[in-house]
Amino acid sequence: MVCQIFGCSFKSKITNCPHKTYFSRTLCFLFLFLLSLYLILILKDIGKFDLKRRGHSIKQDDIKSLNEQVLYEDEFVFKNNSTMLKKKIITLIAAAAENDALGKDNDLIWHISEDLKRFKRLTTGHAIIMGRKTFESMPKALPNRTNIVLTRNKNYKADGALVTSTVEEALDLAKEDNQPFIIGGAQIYSLFMEYCDRIELTRVHHEFEADVFFPKIDASKWNISKKEFVSKTENQPYSYSYITYDKK
Numbered sequence: 001m002v003c004q005i006f007g008c009s010f011k012s013k014i015t016n017c018p019h020k021t022y023f024s025r026t027l028c029f030l031f032l033f034l035l036s037l038y039l040i041l042i043l044k045d046i047g048k049f050d051l052k053r054r055g056h057s058i059k060q061d062d063i064k065s066l067n068e069q070v071l072y073e074d075e076f077v078f079k080n081n082s083t084m085l086k087k088k089i090i091t092l093i094a095a096a097a098e099n100d101a102l103g104k105d106n107d108l109i110w111h112i113s114e115d116l117k118r119f120k121r122l123t124t125g126h127a128i129i130m131g132r133k134t135f136e137s138m139p140k141a142l143p144n145r146t147n148i149v150l151t152r153n154k155n156y157k158a159d160g161a162l163v164t165s166t167v168e169e170a171l172d173l174a175k176e177d178n179q180p181f182i183i184g185g186a187q188i189y190s191l192f193m194e195y196c197d198r199i200e201l202t203r204v205h206h207e208f209e210a211d212v213f214f215p216k217i218d219a220s221k222w223n224i225s226k227k228e229f230v231s232k233t234e235n236q237p238y239s240y241s242y243i244t245y246d247k248k
């Protein structure tokens with residue numbers, strides 16, 4: 001049949017056909033053409049997938065593993081500079097959405113790599129105080145920090161962390177540090193708000209469905225001393241602001 005297309009006279013004996021080499025080349029060319037087309041389509045699909053991952057449709061499992069990658073990846077350990085502080089500053093650090101959403105199903109609901117890096121930069125070398133649920137939302141204690149976990153369960157054991165049942169004792173465990181951080185979650189933020197001197201809040205300019213929320217900041221008690229807006233990008237779908245509040 002192929003011979004017929006090329007007008008070959010050796011119609012039935014294709015093996016003797018003088019156009020054989022030509023046919024093979026044409027078939028080869030066709031095969032390579034289809035293969036490249038296939039590869040182009042696959043690469044385009046990977047690109048789309050990547051964009052999806054970066055965008056709003058990012059899955060909860062991906063958010064968790066991306067957040068953990070940033071929190072636990074080895075990096076230069078920043079020196080504890082709290083000795084430079086003249087007085088002790090208890091700092092509450094949180095990231096909350098426009099509707100005060102903090103997390104859902106005992107996990108974070110977004111992945112903002114730069115914010116996590118900032119969290120790491122600020123807290124490394126310091127004591128970090130957290131609730132039992134937040135501790136359990138992480139794969140292990142955060143490295144290069146004194147992890148302090150609050151629970152009412154007197155028998156609770158937390159690998160790599162100190163465990164306590166009262167606010168006073170938690171703060172006492174952090175007494176060597178001039179800048180201990182309260183790192184959440186919602187119950188612990190509410191509990192420690194009155195003991196804090198500073199709030200480092202990352203306000204994510206988006207609303208999220210959540211089951212835990214950041215407590216209201218009483219404007220009569222707190223001053224905004226610093227604010228920095230970070231615009232969304234192709235890789236980072238939410239704009240956010242770093243806001244520092246100091247107690248009046």
Ligand SMILES: NC(=O)c1ccc[n+]([C@@H]2O[C@H](COP(=O)([O-])OP(=O)(O)OC[C@H]3O[C@@H](n4cnc5c(N)ncnc54)[C@H](OP(=O)(O)O)[C@@H]3O)[C@@H](O)[C@H]2O)c1
Nearest residue numbers: 095103106107108131132133134151152184185186187188
């Ligand atoms: N966006 C952010 O910046 C951020 C930061 C941290 C966490 N989160 C999110 O917040 C959520 C977890 O927050 P959460 O409010 O559910 O839990 P949590 O504050 O992390 O921990 C609550 C636990 O702390 C213990 N606790 C609370 N009050 C206490 C008290 N007065 N004395 C002794 N122990 C006390 C209790 O532990 P027992 O039940 O063992 O007694 C309680 O169940 C997660 O979704 C997490 O991902 C978000």
